[in-house]
Amino acid sequence: LLAKANRGYLYIDEVNLLEDHLVDLLLDVAQSGENVIEREGLSIRHDARFVLVGSGNPEEGELRPQLLDRFGLSVEVRSPNDIEERVEVIRRRAAFDTNPDAFVDKWAIEDSKIRDTILTARDALKTIDAPDDTLRDCAGLCVAIGSDGLRGELTLLRAARALAAYKSSPVVTRDHLRSVASMALSHRLRRDPLDDAGSSTRVDRTVEEVFA
Template sequence: MALPYPFTAIVAQEEMKQALMIAAVDQSIGGVLVFGDRGTGKSTAIRALAALLPKMRVVTGCAYNCDPATRKPGLCERCIGDPDAELKGHAVPLPVVDLPLGATEDRVIGALDIERALHKGEKAFEPGLLAQAHRGFLYIDEVNLLEDHIVDALLDVAASGENVVEREGLSIRHPAKFVLVGSGNPEEGELRPQLLDRFGLSVDVRTPTEIKTRVSIVQSRDAFERDREAFIKKWQRKEGTLRKQIERARSLVNEVDTPEQLLERAARICVALGTDGLRGELTLIRAARATAALAGETCATIEHLDSVVLPVLRHRLRRDPLDESGSETRILRAMANLEA
């Protein structure tokens, strides 16, 4: 298995790294959409973060990564069994599952196990990519080019947190909660609004233009390729520090207080920008809470909220034919007007 690039060794792209950490602290935020140039470290950052996170415990022999500490209804049908029985578990690395553009619906959601059906005459279910990604990351490169029927399947699962398969005489239901991470180039096509709305955070990444930054990136990557073990060892201490920070944040996030003035500010920003629904406010509050938890604080502040406004709202703005300004400019202008 190839050793992943250390997360703390990634140069620049601070907004992307922060967004990924926020999504890892609180999965209910809804994942991260990363749009930008090729070769800017998108997939590297995702795999690096997954390798950095602590291992998770899964039920031994379960194909759906069920948590032995969870009880019905958060388990698959096999693990529910006797509700009083103790489920044995073991630790495994957090899964990072790639969803390729050419994947069939059967490969994504699962289907009848043809081999067992032909050789044993058994009607069994073969889990798909959504089952493999449960409690981990589902990564989609070129997400804006994904076929509509796959998008529909993802929307259903994202809304319910479980995958339901009714086909070939099978009726299967299993948990499927994951951090959805999509990347792509906006010049190659737009993302369907329904799927776009499911992403909690959206970041834009660009190829660095500063010579010093570019040199630093090339030096680091070259050193990693020459001797991966030595490079990883060099960053081991920083990786350990960040791992502990994320672990603390995940245990603290549900205890972080959100004052009413924070809720009012989130609502005022969303009203000023004319965002649809209330998902913008909910995501703003959750992201601010996760940011506070990462800082080791037990109360979210205006500063925490303001630091996540751009990634939370830049993909939720309606198009205004009378305003050609970019989404970031409109957001910053709206926030400035609130201060006036």
């Protein structure tokens, strides 16, 4: 699997329930970009550089911090509370079940627009400017939430630059940082037993305090 995932994506369902020896293997490979297989006189090395994608229910078990830190971004998936939004989900799902081909055709133009925007943003990414004030904002946010190491700042900046490119903005602004801060930093928060607010809420609150 690691060989097949090289230069691609490795998706792990219920990543927080992986056995310890598999977590150790992933950590080693993620660090080195190479997988080493040695058993019964067999010794093989192969490249294993991939984008790691995982999903899981935090209530069923926590992910080891060393592995969690390897994920650049994280998102919390929740059911929508807005009635009209839920109705729209039902409507679209029913339309797909009734006639999948017609549904795909209906949204093909919209999908193409998004794809073209992504491709344009990818080409423009190297031209996006991140001034020193933006770098200080990144560092200030990570210090405020207690993020260990520098992966928080680096991921936050990369995500903000990608968003700026997608929005056709020539420079990274605080608005871009605000938009991606929760995804880049919520899983890097230090635990606070006296604060029962969700991680995303705590990050949003910290952003407003730092940027005040």
